Amino acid sequence: MVDAHTHVFVPEVIRERSRYVGHDLWFEHLYADPKSLLIDSNDLLLSMDEAGIDQAVMCGFPWHDLGICREHNDYMDESSRTAGGRLAWLGIVPAGGGRPAAVEAERCFGLGAAGIGELNADAQRFELTDPASLAPVLEVCLSHDKPVMLHATEPVGHAYRGKGTATPDRVIAFLEAFPALRVVLAHWGGGLPFYELMPEIAVAAARVVYDSAASTYLYRPRVFRAVLDVIGPERVLFGSDYPVLRMDRFLRRVRETAALRPEELAPVLGGNARRVYGLTTPDADVIVEEHQL
Numbered sequence: 113m114v115d116a117h118t119h120v121f122v123p124e125v126i127r128e129r130s131r132y133v134g135h136d137l138w139f140e141h142l143y144a145d146p147k148s149l150l151i152d153s154n155d156l157l158l159s160m161d162e163a164g165i166d167q168a169v170m171c172g173f174p175w176h177d178l179g180i181c182r183e184h185n186d187y188m189d190e191s192s193r194t195a196g197g198r199l200a201w202l203g204i205v206p207a208g209g210g211r212p213a214a215v216e217a218e219r220c221f222g223l224g225a226a227g228i229g230e231l232n233a234d235a236q237r238f239e240l241t242d243p244a245s246l247a248p249v250l251e252v253c254l255s256h257d258k259p260v261m262l263h264a265t266e267p268v269g270h271a272y273r274g275k276g277t278a279t280p281d282r283v284i285a286f287l288e289a290f291p292a293l294r295v296v297l298a299h300w301g302g303g304l305p306f307y308e309l310m311p312e313i314a315v316a317a318a319r320v321v322y323d324s325a326a327s328t329y330l331y332r333p334r335v336f337r338a339v340l341d342v343i344g345p346e347r348v349l350f351g352s353d354y355p356v357l358r359m360d361r362f363l364r365r366v367r368e369t370a371a372l373r374p375e376e377l378a379p380v381l382g383g384n385a386r387r388v389y390g391l392t393t394p395d396a397d398v399i400v401e402e403h404q405l
């Protein structure tokens with residue numbers, strides 16, 4: 113069992129939320145409200161134990177400031193090292209940050225990051241349709257053969273905090289500019305899987321996988337069935353966006369109401385994430401110990 117999309121914060125950011133609210137527009141947009149939950153990696157492990165989830169992929173936050181990204185990356189690296197293989201992480205850098213951001217991406221891979229993400233065009237003020245500005249960071253991913261996880265969003269439907277403008281038309285321009293890049297599109301790719309019924313879009317998106325982050329805020333449970341029927345069982349990752357969705361509740365809902373076929377459970381609930389992010393098996397004793405708590 114792998115949750116492929118979670119968010120943790122440095123404890124100091126949680127303690128001093130208001131200071132960071134004044135420092136980053138997107139953080140202010142999402143977290144100025146003290147009721148918006150922020151968690152650290154210990155909270156994440158507790159939630160995994162409650163839900164029976166063995167491994168999780170941690171994302172940080174799409175900071176615009178490279179210095180804050182660096183501190184966030186150091187925290188996730190440290191958390192991962194002490195978690196017995198249960199926590200993988202994605203390095204965060206401002207995607208349009210040129211050479212300095214590329215150097216940080218390189219450093220993340222040196223530390224053991226499983227990819228780069230969750231990149232966010234609105235939060236980090238880059239343009240998905242301007243490939244030249246993104247090339248330095250993405251070339252580092254290409255040279256390490258690591259995936260990029262990108263926030264994507266629906267061009268239609270209700271407005272919500274964090275929705276942004278990374279819609280399928282822009283995402284396709286991005287995919288066509290980087291045809292060899294391995295890409296994970298968060299939040300069902302803003303609906304891109306449905307356009308894969310168009311042959312040319314299926315070609316452009318063939319190496320893309322989609323995660324289900326925040327699914328129940330956006331779609332009915334049958335989104336799993338609908339997407340799996342279009343793109344097959346190898347390209348869907350179970351991800352909660354925890355703490356946006358509660359892991360145990362979302363997992364139960366998926367098992368009970370998403371109409372997954374028995375042969376789809378293993379890839380969707382873990383196997384695909386392990387392949388895409390290159391996860392290794394956690395120490396067996398760590399899982400047993402944690403689950404006994």
Ligand SMILES: [Zn+2]
Nearest residue numbers: 230298325353
């Ligand atoms: Zn997310």
